[in-house]
Amino acid sequence: MSARTGSLHERHRAVLPRWLTLYYERPLELTHGAGRHVWDADGNRYLDFFGGILTTMTAHALPEVAKAVGEQAQRLVHSSTLYLSRPMVELAERIADLSGIEDARVFFTTSGTEANDAALLLASAYRGGANQVLAMRNSYHGRSFSTVGITGNAAWSPTTLSPLQTLYVHGGVRTRGPYAALPDEEFIAAAVADLEDMLAHTRPAGVAALIAEPVQGVGGFTSGPDGLFAAFREVLAREGIVWISDEVQTGWGRTGDHFWGWQAHAAAGPPDLLTFAKGIGNGMSIGGVVGRADIMDALDANSISTFGGSPVTMAAGLANLGYLLEHDLQSNARRVGAELRERLVAGAEDLALVREVRGRGLMIAVEVVRPGTGEPDPAVAALVLERAREAGLLIGKGGGPGGSVLRIAPPLSLTGEEAREGAELLVAALAGVDAELA
């Protein structure tokens, strides 16, 4: 047995797998949080512009959520789906009503991966065992065997051996790929023609679903034009193929203009299945699928979920969602997000390092390149992350090919003052790296 000695970082390295991504050369040990701030084990305070990974939806250590969790934990921590559970039924009712899907059913899981896995299983069962899936290039859908198989991002997809056969579709990225130079309507027409062509070369009866993130998260907060999925929907509906909207990052008002990402494609109506996770539990592990009753009921076997829908996480979800709606944090995300984006655009104007500032609501990306070459470079993004951290600001990174995108996704209660402070810190970090690399 190896000695359990050394720094926490060394012990982490010795006992956890090496592919478990850690940020920073000196990784952070976070000890507590409040509002939009977190503290590390050395007592340093950080403004949190990444919210875990978009998991802290409302605020860190929100008293309303802490109270609900504490009270539930003192009554009953676990019961399993074999018994009736009031918090599970109540949260399911709220999510069904919010989903926009008529007469919806909800199934709770404990992560986004498992939610997508369940959605794929349901779609396949509904489609008579079909095992092909249409997924977008540059997508990310999880880390299980089936979800890495449909993830269109090699950096996060370690195997091609998946139980599913994936057909990758164009259109998730407005600024890259064969249609990038086209105006929106022509872009959509080209992507639809590609989808039709792909279906003409396979047997549509073998295709269970199209799964897509309305705004790609790990792929670098990027999307196709509004209306793309409404156009895709027409083709899918003709063949009876299920549309799964992966709202793990885009749900709950994060994008400001809409409560769900699919609403930017509203002409199509709601998706057949919608998967959610991350923000709903404010850090507690809740994921799930909400969808059409005929698809949700398509499994012809018994099932349980030992931890999905457990009372403590459901209590957290109910309190968190209640706070979000009561304080209209979607509107806050729209207002404060727009201000933050404008400040970043203005601050980045003269920096060779910044290729683009984009985003919606509090889902904002700054795409960086190496000054001189103008090429994406993950090392440049990593350097900005380090400099921002030194200044007391936590942000995320990501991006598809090139992996050179900074991701900003604070808790949705971010104040105008905090947005100004964060923008100043980030622009200073960008300017510092720009000068360093010039």
Ligand code: PLP
């Ligand atoms: N889907 C999307 C869009 C995600 O961004 C993620 C995680 O980042 C997942 C699914 C997987 O969620 P989890 O990490 O909770 O399994």
